Structures are given as structure tokens and as C-alpha cells.
Amino acid sequence: MTTSFEVEAGASGEAPARPSALAARTRGLRKVYRGTVAVDQVDLEVPEGAVLGMLGPNGSGKTTTIRMLLGLVRPTEGEVELLGHRMPEQAPSALPYVGALVEGPGFHPFLSGRENLRRLAAAEPQLSFSDIPQAVEDALERVGLGGAAHRRYRGYSLGMKQRLGLAGALLVPRRMVVLDEPTNGLDPAGTREIRKIIAELHAEGVTVLVSSHLLAEVEATCTHVAVLHDGTVVAQGELDELLESGNDGLLVSTPDGDRALEVLRENRISSRLAPEGVRADITTATAPQVVAALVHGGVEVHEVKRERTGLEDLFARLTQNDADADGLSEVDEVRA
Amino acid sequence: MTTLTAGTTLPATRRTVPLFRLYRAELRWIFRRPRTLVVLGLLAVIPAIIAIALAVGGTPEGPPGEQGGDSLFATAAGNALVLPIAALTAGLALLLPLVTAMSAGDAIAGELAHGTLRGWLLAPVGRGRLLVVKTLGVATFTLAAVLVMAVVGVVAGLAMNGTGGLFTLNGTTLSFAAALGKVALAAGWVTLQLWAVGAVALAISACTEHPMLVVVSVLAGTILSTVLLQLSAVDWLHPFLLPQSWEALVDVLRDPMPGDMLGQGAIRASCYVVIGLSLAYARITTRDG
Numbered sequence: 084m085t086t087s088f089e090v091e092a093g094a095s096g097e098a099p100a101r102p103s104a105l106a107a108r109t110r111g112l113r114k115v116y117r118g119t120v121a122v123d124q125v126d127l128e129v130p131e132g133a134v135l136g137m138l139g140p141n142g143s144g145k146t147t148t149i150r151m152l153l154g155l156v157r158p159t160e161g162e163v164e165l166l167g168h169r170m171p172e173q174a175p176s177a178l179p180y181v182g183a184l185v186e187g188p189g190f191h192p193f194l195s196g197r198e199n200l201r202r203l204a205a206a207e208p209q210l211s212f213s214d215i216p217q218a219v220e221d222a223l224e225r226v227g228l229g230g231a232a233h234r235r236y237r238g239y240s241l242g243m244k245q246r247l248g249l250a251g252a253l254l255v256p257r258r259m260v261v262l263d264e265p266t267n268g269l270d271p272a273g274t275r276e277i278r279k280i281i282a283e284l285h286a287e288g289v290t291v292l293v294s295s296h297l298l299a300e301v302e303a304t305c306t307h308v309a310v311l312h313d314g315t316v317v318a319q320g321e322l323d324e325l326l327e328s329g330n331d332g333l334l335v336s337t338p339d340g341d342r343a344l345e346v347l348r349e350n351r352i353s354s355r356l357a358p359e360g361v362r363a364d365i366t367t368a369t370a371p372q373v374v375a376a377l378v379h380g381g382v383e384v385h386e387v388k389r390e391r392t393g394l395e396d397l398f399a400r401l402t403q404n405d406a407d408a409d410g411l412s413e414v415d416e417v418r419a
Numbered sequence: 420m421t422t423l424t425a426g427t428t429l430p431a432t433r434r435t436v437p438l439f440r441l442y443r444a445e446l447r448w449i450f451r452r453p454r455t456l457v458v459l460g461l462l463a464v465i466p467a468i469i470a471i472a473l474a475v476g477g478t479p480e481g482p483p484g485e486q487g488g489d490s491l492f493a494t495a496a497g498n499a500l501v502l503p504i505a506a507l508t509a510g511l512a513l514l515l516p517l518v519t520a521m522s523a524g525d526a527i528a529g530e531l532a533h534g535t536l537r538g539w540l541l542a543p544v545g546r547g548r549l550l551v552v553k554t555l556g557v558a559t560f561t562l563a564a565v566l567v568m569a570v571v572g573v574v575a576g577l578a579m580n581g582t583g584g585l586f587t588l589n590g591t592t593l594s595f596a597a598a599l600g601k602v603a604l605a606a607g608w609v610t611l612q613l614w615a616v617g618a619v620a621l622a623i624s625a626c627t628e629h630p631m632l633v634v635v636s637v638l639a640g641t642i643l644s645t646v647l648l649q650l651s652a653v654d655w656l657h658p659f660l661l662p663q664s665w666e667a668l669v670d671v672l673r674d675p676m677p678g679d680m681l682g683q684g685a686i687r688a689s690c691y692v693v694i695g696l697s698l699a700y701a702r703i704t705t706r707d708g
Contacts (some may be wrong), residue, residue: 153541156707175435177545185541189534193453205444206542208436251538 095363105164106131106259106290107152112161114147121147121315125161129259129292129307134285136301136322137294139311140402145294146186146310149263152292153183166258179208180258184265188248192237196228196247199236201255209255222250241268249280259290266300278304302394312402326397332390333370336360337383346380347373362390438551441544441707445556449522455560458518460565463571465514466506469495470575473502491669494588499580501672503572507609507669510568513641515561515609520637522560523620524630526536526553527703532628546704554621554696561613569606573599587674602660608681615661615688616641618695625702661691 105128122144129135139145150156154171163170168177190199194365200219204210210218223232226246239247245268251258260396262281266274279306284291295301302309302322303342309319310408318325336359338342343361354363354374363373370387377384392400449455473496491508495501507515530536539549585598593601616637623633644660647653657663664684670677 126681150707154543155537155540157705174543175545178541179453185537186534189537191448191452191533191535194448194451198447198451202444202448203538203542205440205537206436206544208542212440 087283092379093188094241104131106133106166106309107292108164109148109152110162111131112148112151112163113157113159114144114151114156117410119142120314122311124152125311127152127309128319129290132285132288133282134291134305135307135309136305137292137309137311138296138298138301138398139294140297141296143311143402144314145311146263147314149183149185149292149294153181153185153261154178155185175208179255181261182252182254182257182259183261183263184248184252185261185263187264187267188244189253190236190244190247191244193235194234195235196239196243198222199247200250203251204254207254218254222254224278225253242273244272245269246273246276249277253280256287257284257289259292260284262291262293263295264294265295266295274300274411298394298398308394310398310401314320317401318397322394326391326394327389331364331366333363333365333373333375334360334385334386334388334390335373335384337377338385339382342380343377343382346376346382349380352376360385360390435548436542436544438548441539441548441552442555445552446559449556449560450563452525454521454525458521459564459567462510462514462518462567465510466502466568466572466575469506469509470502470572470579474579480496495576497580498586499573499576499582499587500593500601502576502579502604503569504605504668504672506568506572507565508665511609511612511665511668512645512662513638515564515568515613516637517558517634518564519561519613519617520620520634521630522557523617523624526557526631527621527624527699528627528633529624529630532630532698537620547700550621550625550696550700550703554618554699557617557621558614561617562610565606565610569602572603588669588672589674591674593674601671605668608668608671608685611685611688612661612665615691615695618692618699620695622695622698622702625706627700628706658687661687663687 098342107127107129109125109127112127113123114121119228125144127148137145137148147156151158152165152170154163154165154177155175157171165177167182168174170177190196191202194202196218200222201215204215204219207215207218220229220232223229226249228243228246228250231243236244236247249262249265252262259407262277265277271278278300280294281291285306293301293305305322307320308322308325310317320328334357335343338360340356344354344356347361347363350368350372352363352365352368354361356362364375370389374384374387469492473492476496491501495505512656514602525534536549540546544552548650585595586592619640620633620637623636624630627633641662644662648657648660664680664687667680667684670681
């Protein structure tokens, strides 16, 4: 089942993929920590300008993959390319254009938020010495910490710490931003703000890689998804395609469900009743054929849409054991 | 959308930050840390307390001129030159190495534990440069610690005895400038010994995430070396032990000054610095951050 997803996602992507349009890529990535395989055979592709959500249960290798992508950890095997540069060897060429918040914010408790950022900014090659104070103030404003910048980091709430970490990633204009669990510890308002910032970055053309275990968050902000399970990528591709793949149903909402069923049966399109109308199978017929048949048959059609799996279902299907997956797909069928 | 930044060339920017800028940021971090200030304060109090104790305790019992701690302190009661040297000798035995270890432990292991080292590594600061900055930071802090003790020692000594009693252990009198020169020499020599400790401590610091482990290791190493130096059964080992020449600090108070032990100690310390920093470099460049 998982392989079919990968094949479909790959095949239905824009056919001649431009090789240069990848912001980051890993090939055959493997990392072994003291005999434990953390990730294995990870082939991740992050297209330029995409917002890629990296999903996976705890311990599925998300953070390890990100750390190798950023050159913090040397892979046991495999290759990493970040903005066209091999990592970790060419890190000085790539990292100035990459902002990252990895494994939670790391700051000194006895310094204020502003002082912490200044220390970080001092090491930022893109900033000249005289630009540091302004860059720090801008980043603080952007994440809504302007008012608390003078307070010691020790006294920050979890949400404020997370925001300061984000400010550190956004100190200078980036080509790529990597956020590892950015909404950890944030309240709903804070989560919305992060989402807004991700949307802004996306609008600016910045590539964003965001790892999360919150599915709704990924569904709301991402254009692409990569699902990790047990240290390997089990599915990746554009979010819409992934959600539509594996579904061959067309949902037609109509007040006249019985009539619709009749018409479709006459046209030899298999269908059944759905909550707001009918679900037509489009493995043999195409969507326009279904609509034409219905309209010619005089059925009132209010809305037609492709059936989508919820990300949660998709995620569950991809990350469950085979035995569980079988049981789940039965449930899926019953529900559909 | 996807082509927006794909082909565009980026403005030519520096790939590395000037070392001095990083060093400045490092010093700012070290000297803003409350712990640093408390330690420097404690180091300042020690010579002052010794001076007060000597002033209150009255005249020395033993005759001046003998080697060893007690007589050295006793001499300090009537001699402004001796107090800073005596304080540094006492500090070098254990306290100053510990303070150095604390600083080295915070520099790498402590930053790693806080997750703050990542910020600089991702900026990026190359690992070699990172070690250079960390080494300079520890070296500067160590120098500051020694200077605090020496300066307070000189001031306390002068407050107690005035500039009148500036004579060496051999009884010759020194000019004020010559006396200050001797104190500066002692301070420089002690600093070099501490840099040796600091280099080894940085190597340990690069291997762990627990700054406390660095302090304990240096404590254990110092105590063990001191004990081994008492055992003649392992005298073949003595030339390799850093504290072997620490007692020689008192030599700066003699006239003429016997330079053998001091010179030997300086060479030994330099070897420690080279070996310690090499190990630290080997570790910091290969470890997962």
C-alpha cells in the first residue's frame, strides 16, 4: 500500500521535474547511532518555494533527518544537498541563507531575549556589525516579542521561548527556513501566528520545511508533505495529490439522490448514496462524463468534488503496521 | 513560484564573520553571566581576607626566608611584595584550576547542554573557529581571574605595609617598580599554568554535555597529580605532571631569581596547551552537534 502511494505521487507530479528546482535533497540517507538505526534510505526532496510538512510519529527520524540536512550530524551513508551545496562539507556556502529552529529554542537563561538574539546575530555572516541592532529589533517585532525583549529568557513562557527561537531563524532574509515542531507549547493564537508567518514566508518565495506531529497544522499550511515512519519516507509529494491519490470517487451533492443513482446506473457508472448526495466511482468514467450524465438526466447538481482522504486517515494508513492497516482499510470502505 | 529564487544569483556576501566580532560576543556573554562575576568577586576577597587575618593575627612567628606556605604567609605580614604572590600560590593549588575548569566547562559542554551552541554552528561558525573563540574566551577569563587576585593582593599588601617593606626572601630591597614587575611576572606565569589546565579542560568539555563533569575531572586530575608528586615510587612520572613546578612560584621572590623551575614549568604548561587544544580540535570537528 505504501509503495503504491509513492509511485502515484511521483508519477502524477509535474512530469519533467526541473532538477535545479529543489531547495534540498537527500539520497539514501542513513544514520546509525551506536548500533541503532535512526533513519535509513531517506530520499527527501524539498522543491524550491514549497512549504513542506514533515510528518511522522515520535521517533520516526524527523529531527535526525533535519539535523543531517543542516550539517549538524554527519550521515553514516548517503548524500545531502542543501541549496545546491553538499552538506556538511559546504555548509559555509549554504547555511547563511538557511534559518533554522531545531530541537526547541536554545538560549541563555540569564540574558534577555534581545541580548540572546544579538549574540546569535554576531555570528550571522549576512549581517554587518552595524546592522545587528536593527535586525534584532525587526526579528523581535516580527514574532511579537518587542514588548518582552528586555526581560530575561529565564522568565519567558514556553510560547515566548518558541517565538524567540523563530526570531533567531528569521534574523536575516532567508532562502529556506527549517522549523522543527514550531508550535510546540504555543496556544491557539500563537499557532495561528506561526501559520501566518509561514504563509508570509511562502508568499515571499522562501522554501519552508516544517516538521510536526499536528496534522491539522500541516494540512492548513503546507503545499507538500513527506511522511516518515520508522526512519524512512513512506510517502511524499504535493499535499492535494497525496490526499486525492487512492481515491477514485466523485462526490456529487444533490437533493435528489435516488434519481441520481438511477441516472448513473443507466450510464453504467457505479455509484452509491452518500450523506449529501451520491458518490460516483470514476475508475471507468471521467468526472465530466458523470456530470454530463447527471445534468442530461435532469438531476439538480449543487456541487461536485473529488473525494479526499483526510490527512489523518492518510497518515494513519501510512504509519500503521500492516495488520492494523488492513483493519483500517476495511473501516475506510465501510465509511466510504 | 518555484522559480523565484532558483536561478537568481545572490548578492556577494561574506561567508564568515570576523573573528574579533565573535570574540567580542563571547566576552560579552562570559562577563555578563552572574556566575562569572560571583567567582571574580570571591577571588578578590581571598587576598583581602588573608591580609586582614595577618593584620589581626599580629607579628609572624617563624623567621622569614623559609620555603613553604606558612612561612610565606607569615612573611606577607611584614612585606607588601609577598602577599599577592602568596595569594596566587594558594589559589594555584586548587581554586584557580577549578575556576578555569568551570569556564571551560561552560564554554562547550554547557552551551551544548543549553542547545545554544547550535545557534552558532548553524549561523554558520566553523568548528575550528568556534574552538578558537572558545579558547580565547577561557584564556581571557583566566587572565582576568589571575589579575583580580594579583591586583587586590598588591593593594591589600600596600595598605598593610606601605611601600616601605619591599624586600625579597633573601633580604635585598626592591624598588616599587621592580616589585610590581615581579608580581606581574608571577601573574603571567600562573596564567600560563592555568591555560594549560584550561586546554585540557576544553578537550574534556568537547567530549561531554555536562559542565560539572569537566570541573570534577580537573579537580580529580589536580588532586591526583599532587598526591603522585609526593610518591617517590613514581618519580619517573613527575616530569609529566603539571603541578610539578607550581611550588616554584615562590622563586620570583628570591634575588637573584632561580629561573630553572619556572622555565621548566612554562615549557611543561605550553606542551599541555598544545596537546589539550589538539585533542579538543579533534573532538569538536567530528562530534555530532
